[in-house]
Amino acid sequence: MLSINNLETSYGLIKALKGVSLDAAEGEVTCILGPNGAGKTTLMFTLSGIIKPDAGSIDFFGTSLTGLAAPKVLREGLALVPENRLVFPLMSVRENLLAGAYTRNRSDKDEVEADIEKMFARFPVLKERQEQNAGTLSGGEQQMLALARALMSRPKMLLLDEPSVGLAPVIVNEVFAIIKQLKEDGLSIVLVEQNVVKALEVADHFYLLDQGRVTFAGTPGEMENDDVIKRAYLGGG
Amino acid sequence: MSVYVASILTNMALISFLALSAYLVLVVGVVSFGQQAFFGVGAYVTATVTSIYGGHAVTGVFIGMLSGAACALVLAILTVRLSGLYFAISTLCFAELCRLGLLQVRAPFDIDGRTTGPDGPEGFSNIRWIFEHNYSVQDFLVLTTVCLVALLGLLFLLERSRIMLRARLVGQDSILAQSLGLRPILYRIVFVTLSGGVAGFGGGLFALFNTYIEPNMFGVMLGVHGLAYAVIGGLGAPIGPLIGVAIDIGLLESIRAISAYRMIAFGGLVALLLILLPQGLISPRFVARMRRWRKLFHV
Numbered sequence: 435m436l437s438i439n440n441l442e443t444s445y446g447l448i449k450a451l452k453g454v455s456l457d458a459a460e461g462e463v464t465c466i467l468g469p470n471g472a473g474k475t476t477l478m479f480t481l482s483g484i485i486k487p488d489a490g491s492i493d494f495f496g497t498s499l500t501g502l503a504a505p506k507v508l509r510e511g512l513a514l515v516p517e518n519r520l521v522f523p524l525m526s527v528r529e530n531l532l533a534g535a536y537t538r539n540r541s542d543k544d545e546v547e548a549d550i551e552k553m554f555a556r557f558p559v560l561k562e563r564q565e566q567n568a569g570t571l572s573g574g575e576q577q578m579l580a581l582a583r584a585l586m587s588r589p590k591m592l593l594l595d596e597p598s599v600g601l602a603p604v605i606v607n608e609v610f611a612i613i614k615q616l617k618e619d620g621l622s623i624v625l626v627e628q629n630v631v632k633a634l635e636v637a638d639h640f641y642l643l644d645q646g647r648v649t650f651a652g653t654p655g656e657m658e659n660d661d662v663i664k665r666a667y668l669g670g671g
Numbered sequence: 672m673s674v675y676v677a678s679i680l681t682n683m684a685l686i687s688f689l690a691l692s693a694y695l696v697l698v699v700g701v702v703s704f705g706q707q708a709f710f711g712v713g714a715y716v717t718a719t720v721t722s723i724y725g726g727h728a729v730t731g732v733f734i735g736m737l738s739g740a741a742c743a744l745v746l747a748i749l750t751v752r753l754s755g756l757y758f759a760i761s762t763l764c765f766a767e768l769c770r771l772g773l774l775q776v777r778a779p780f781d782i783d784g785r786t787t788g789p790d791g792p793e794g795f796s797n798i799r800w801i802f803e804h805n806y807s808v809q810d811f812l813v814l815t816t817v818c819l820v821a822l823l824g825l826l827f828l829l830e831r832s833r834i835m836l837r838a839r840l841v842g843q844d845s846i847l848a849q850s851l852g853l854r855p856i857l858y859r860i861v862f863v864t865l866s867g868g869v870a871g872f873g874g875g876l877f878a879l880f881n882t883y884i885e886p887n888m889f890g891v892m893l894g895v896h897g898l899a900y901a902v903i904g905g906l907g908a909p910i911g912p913l914i915g916v917a918i919d920i921g922l923l924e925s926i927r928a929i930s931a932y933r934m935i936a937f938g939g940l941v942a943l944l945l946i947l948l949p950q951g952l953i954s955p956r957f958v959a960r961m962r963r964w965r966k967l968f969h970v
Contacts, residue, residue: 484849508852516850522843524955533840537852565966567959587852 435460436481436512436591436624441490443473443480450476452646453490458591458639463613463623465633467667468643474626475517477643478595481624482514483507495590508537511590517599517626520580523569527560530568530579534586546586553582556612574605581612591622598629610636630667634658677808681880683920684815688873689897690904690912691822695866697906698835699859700842701755705746705762706897708769709739709867711889713874715773715789718884721800722787723780728800732875739871740864742769747863751856766894773886794885798878811880818876822869826909838862839955842906870897899937903944905951907958914952 436458443451450473458464468474479485481492483504492499499507521530531553535546554561557578563571568579577597584592594613598606610632617623617636627633633640640657642650650660657663689710696703717735720726726734750761773789780788787797801811829835838858841848845855878884900915918940923933950956 479846482850484846503854504849505852505854508850514850516846522840522847524843524959526959529836533836533851536837565963567956583851 435495435622437493438481439491439493441477441480441492442488443476443485444488445476450646451480451487454643454646454648455490456641456648456651458622458624460622461617461620462638463617463625463636464639464641465625465627465637466641466643467627467630467633467663469628469666471645472643473646474643475595476646478514478516478593478624478626481507481593482512484514505537508587508589511588512593513584513587513589513591514593515580515584515595515597517595520576521568521571521583523567525568526565527568527571527579528564530583531560531586534583537587549586549588553585556615557582572605573601574608577601577605577609578612581609581616585616589621591624592616593624593626595626596628597625598627598632606632630663672809672812674808677812679920679924681808681812681815683916684812684819685873685877685880686897686900686920687819687913687916688822688876689870689893690900690916691826691909692866692870692873693894693898693901694904694906694909694912695862695869697901698842699838699855699862700845701859701863702759702898703762703863703866704759704891704894704898705764705766706866706870707889707891707894708766709743709870710874710877710893710897711766711769711773711884711886712742713739713871714878714884714889715795715874716871717875718795718798718878719788721879722795722798723782728804728879731800732872732879735875735878736868736872739874740868742871743867744860744864746867747860751860763891763894766889766891770886770889773889792885792887794883795878796883798882798884800879801882815876815880818872822872823909823913830908899941901951903941903951905948905953905955905957907951907953907955911951911953 438454438456441451441454442449454477466474466477476485480487483499483502483506486501494510494512497510499510499512522533528550531550535549538546559575560579560582568576571579597609601609606629613623613625614636625633625637634654637654640650640652640654641648642663650657650663689706692706692709693703696706713735716738717731720731720734721728746762746765750758753761774791776789777791778788779786779790785797787795789795837853840851841853841855841858848855896919900919901912903918904911904913904915919937923936924930929936948954
C-alpha cells in the first residue's frame with residue numbers, strides 16, 4: 435500500500451503541494467479529484483520520482499520512496515501513465531510496449547515476449563496494429579497503448595493521470611471498463627480524474643485536492659453526500 | 672584528382688565531424704549552438720601536441736578528441752538542469768567564452784626557427800606535421816575519409832543498440848521516458864560528451880590539414896552551419912548530416928558560378944526544407960517507413 439505523509443513540492447518559489455497526506459490501499463482504486471492547478475499532476479510526478487519533494491514522506495509497501503529517482507521508483511513497482519503524453523509517435527506499437535519493459539528487459543526476454551502477448555490478448559486492437567507507428571493510432575487506442583506499456587513493467591500499483599482527458603465519451607467508457615478489469619485482477623490504482631461521474635463507478639476511496647491541499651477524504655457514499663462536492667462536481671445542489 | 676577537388680572533399684569530410692556532433696546532441700532532444708567550441712579546442716590541442724611537443728598526429732588528434740569530450744562533459748554537467756532555449760543559449764555562451772579565451776592566450780614558441788604556438792588573434796601558425804611527413808592533399812583526403820567512415824561505422828553500430836533507442840526516447844519526450852524508468856540527464860550527459868569527442872576529433876584533423884588556425888575560425892557561424900547540416904539532413908540516421916554537408920559545400924560552394932550566392936541559396940534552402948520537411952531529409956519517420964518496407968519485402 436501507498437502512504438503519503440505531509441508531502442510538499444515546489445517549483446522554485448511556488449509551492450504546488452502544501453503538505454499532502456493520503457493513503458491508497460492494496461487492491462483498491464483511489465481517486466484524486468481536483469480542479470486544474472490543484473497539484474494533481476505535481477503529486478503524480480512527485481510520487482513517481484520525476485520531481486523531488488521538499489518535505490514529507492512516501493511509503494510504498496514498507497519501502498520509503500521519498501526522494502528516489504524515477505527508475506528506482508519504477509523498480510519498486512509504482513508505474514505512472516502521464517497525462518497527455520501517451521506514446522512515442524514515431525515508434526511502432528510493439529516498440530512502445532518494449533520501452534515499457536525497460537527496467538526488466540535484459541534478463542527475461544521470453545517473459546517480456548509473453549507479457550506482450552498478454553497485452554495483445556487484453557487489448558486486441560494493439561495486436562492488429564503492432565507494426566504500425568503509434569502516432570497513427572486514435573486517441574483511445576493511444577490511451578490503451580499507454581496503459582499496456584505501463585503494465586509491461588509489472589507494477590504493483592498504477593498511477594493514472596487523467597486517462598479520460600480529450601477522449602470521446604464512448605472511448606471513456608472503454609477506458610473505465612479496462613480500469614475496472616485491472617482492479618478485478620487485483621492491481622492497485624491511483625486514479626486522477628475530473629470526470630467524477632465515471633470515477634464513482636470504479637473508485638473505492640476519494641480525495642479532493644485543492645490548491646495543494648487535501649480538502650476532502652472519504653468513501654464514494656460520503657462524497658456524494660458532501661454539499662461542496664455535489665455543487666462543484668456533480669451538478670445541482 | 673586535382674588538389675582543388677581533393678581539398679574541397681577534405682573540407683566536406685572535416686565539417687562532417689561537426690555536423691555529426693550536432694546530430695548526437697539533437698538526438699537527445701536539445702539544440703547546441705556551441706559545437707564549434709569543441710571543434711576549436713580539438714584543433715588547438717592537436718596543434719599544440721604536434722607542433723610544440725613534437726607528438727605524432729595520432730597522439731595529437733586523440734588528445735584533441737579527449738579534450739573536446741572533456742569540455743563537453745563540463746558543459747553538460749553545468750547545464751544539466753537547463754532545457755530547450757536555455758540550453759541552446761548556454762552552449763552558445765560557452766562557445767564564445769572559449770573563442771574569446773583563446774584570443775587571450777599568447778604563448779608563441781620558436782621551434783626550428785619558425786614561430787608556432789597560440790598567439791591570440793594572430794592565431795596558431797606553422798602546424799607542419801603533414802609537411803614534415805610528406806602528406807599530400809590527396810593523402811590527407813584518404814586519411815580523413817577513412818576516419819569518417821570508421822566513425823560512421825561506429826555510429827551505425829550505436830544506432831542498432833539499445834542505448835541509441837533509449838536516447839531517442841529521451842529526445843522525443845523526456846518526461847515520458849522518465850516515467851518508463853530512464854534517466855534523461857544521464858543520456859544527455861553521455862551524448863553531449865560523445866558529441867564533444869567527435870567534434871574535437873574533427874577539429875584535430877582540421878588543424879593538421881589547415882596548418883594554420885585562429886580563434887575566429889571557430890565562431891558562431893561554424894557552429895550554425897554544423898547544426899544546419901544536421902537539421903536539414905534529418906535525425907533518422909547518421910547519414911543525414913552528411914547529406915546536409917554535401918548539399919551545402921558539395922553543391923553550392925563548389926559550383927563556382929553560384930558560390931558567391933552560396934549563403935543566400937543555402938539560407939533559402941534551409942528555410943524551404945524546414946517548411947516542407949521539418950524533420951529533415953532522412954527523418955526518423957522516413958527511417959521507420961524504410962524499415963517497415965524492408966520487412967514487408969522479406970516476408
